[in-house]
Amino acid sequence: MFKALDENKNEISIEKAAGTEKYFCPVCHGALVVKAKKSETITAHFAHKSRKECDTFSHDMSEWHKAWQNKFPLKNQEVPLPFENPCHRADVLAYGYVIEFQHSPLSAEEFDERNKFYTSIGKKVIWVFDVNEKYNSKCFSKVEPEYIFDGYRYENGEQKNNWIIKEYRVATAFHAIFGSPDACDSNGIEYLYDCNDKFSSKKTYEWKWKRPLKTFIHYNPAVDKNVTVFLEFYPGKLEKVIWCDDEIDSDVASYIAEDLHGNGEKYDATSQALYLEYRDAIAQRSCFKAFSATEYSVSDFLLEIKNKFL
Incomplete structure (x- = not known):
């Protein structure tokens, strides 16, 4: 001590x-x-x-x-x-x-x-x-987002394209901010996310993790609301985990996705209870080979703790 x-x-x-x-x-x-x-x-x-x-x-x-x-x-x-x-x-x-x-x-x-x-x-x-050493050893790789065209919008009388992220993950609620992919580099894509509406937006990415820690096999950030995990990639840079993959059969995953999000519903208390029911039924294990996380600086991290935003 x-x-x-x-x-x-x-x-x-x-x-x-x-x-x-x-x-x-x-x-x-x-x-x-x-x-x-x-x-x-x-x-x-x-x-x-x-x-x-x-x-x-x-x-x-x-x-x-x-x-x-x-x-x-x-x-x-x-x-x-x-x-x-x-x-x-x-x-x-x-x-x-x-x-x-x-x-x-x-x-x-x-x-x-x-x-x-x-x-x-x-x-x-x-x-x-x-996880500084793992990050420096290239164990983490960022997944570049894919976009699909989603109609038009008008700003000051000018027609612009809307783009949304192609992939919608089970147990998350991402909403892409409108913008052309040509206008955003790979480090500039921002999302609004439902985990914390006190801050309007933060940079959120999906990551792949080679040989992830076994520590988290029973942890799911979308369900375990009273536990939050941050990964420190290097000094001054934190990643708040907001979604992780499940080691479950792909057909089962599709059924969960359909039941939870078939009507475009948000991941609310009812769908959370349904997800827990599925977890118990299939002995779900979390897999951090794929996860989504939101960038934080140390000062942002300390500020959100002080303001009780986490």
Whole structure:
């Protein structure tokens, strides 16, 4: 952990800790020791003197993780929840969100367990996963959108063409902003999306992912409304996942699409319940080999958390 209590129960960050002082765990109040303070290879942290971790959830100890936590005030970092047994440390608790930062591998079982625990006590969960290395290794490739002609519109008496995105995905609700594909480069296509009407539009793309993490096999952003996943492709660039593919038979997928969207309906509470029924019936597994995500800067990410837009 990167935060402890001193003998006067003041919160102390690892950066300000001195090896000669006494420190205690905010969760179990057991004695802590300062570790790796002078190491060039291991991130400095607090550890239980008894060597027995009181939180059954694993916790990342990387510099990347600490840098993200430090974007929030110390009082919001490593907050014990729900202040009774069982108790776990949220990486960050701010504005009603539990925010978890993940650099090291995480099993699907623990991902699901953490989400279940935090949502059961009334918290929404935001995850930020470090996929910098995978992005740099060309594991992600952007899918260029295909357009079909959709009639005409008039602006200031001038006739212009309408274009819409050809592919309409199950469990999403994209609406293309009108515009000629000739006038937009591959990095400039914008969508309106229903997940967050506080911001009028953001750049949204579909991606292919070679060898995706198995962490997300039970996660579907269109259904799991209280859990949001961001992928950090490189420092300063985040992608909010808003749709992912399903590992289900293509015929079954077409039936779901027809039932949910046959009448051009939005993905509302009724269709969400229907989708969950299908999931249970066919033991659906999410597949992040294909997913859609919306671009965020770090400042946008922090602003939406502060304004409770996520």
